[in-house]
Amino acid sequence: MSSLSSSSSSPTSSSPDSPLINLSNSMVYITRKVPSSGINHLIKAGVKVKQWDSEEVIPRDVLLEQVKGVDALFCLLTEKIDEEVIEAAGPKLSVVSTMSVGYEHISLDICRKKNIKVGFTPDILTPATTELTMALLLAVSRRIVEGFNAIKAGEWQTWKPEWMLGRGLQNSTVGIVGYGRIGQAVAACLWPLGVSRILYSTRQGMAEYVSFDELLELSDFVICACSLNNTTREIFNRDAFSKMKKTSIFVNISRGGVVQQNDLYWALKNKVIWGAGLDVTIPEPLPPFHPLLTLPNIVISPHIGSATVETRSDMCMFTAKNIICGLLNKPMPGRIV
């Protein structure tokens, strides 16, 4: 399902950024149905746009076929942009931009070697992802889903002083692993709720620096907002969960790959930790019969950290701007390589 969605109507006046470079011969391939904001921006800039116009992930063989000869690639976190794709695209490919802040799906080394610029969408999804982090944290700590399920099962008999008790944030210690844009925004939401300490282990900021092990040992809530790379893969494993408090709650909004999921299951099942909220899993989608879904002390959302109407539209626009700036040899608003 690949279609030529559009082409330039006025190529010479097409670029708002530089009238000197004519983009009318440039072809951009978009790997999914995305909000119209970005597509319109590309069209107005005068480039030709081809698209996998579907909600479903583009099959690998179709991607390899469709990218042939394109100048720029607009991709999502679901496509592995590796040497094979870059070779299939050929020598004209000069910009790859992903509509995500995470970019572990792109082979940066190959892009560097081939002089291909790589863009991503930092900052604009920080508020939406922060909201979702807080939603998961509170859903687990205040047992929202468990309570809802209890109502549906007819288990809500009366108001009881010691039923469905959760864990409050006031006077608690929160550890944030990955104290970057999102981690710091989450911290800003937590202070007004009366937490007494916020710990981080990876970057500088307003919070207190401690080692990763100390963070695990001291925190009542552990929030993971770091990127996935070789140093963070499966850092939340049996060893890490064993160091956490039995009363602690773990929230992951980064990537499923930072967690050893069998170990998380073990930790939740055996009450090594109190609860968990996940927006990201391995695999995605998580199969409906996955063992994690049988546990009462977990809430899982389907990777919707940035999923607000406004944020997804902004991300799409940002990706399109990255591509146009990259093609025009202008500074890209969000550039990795």
Ligand SMILES: O=C(O)[C@H](O)CO
């Ligand atoms: O990397 C990202 O951008 C998020 O995981 C999805 O928006």
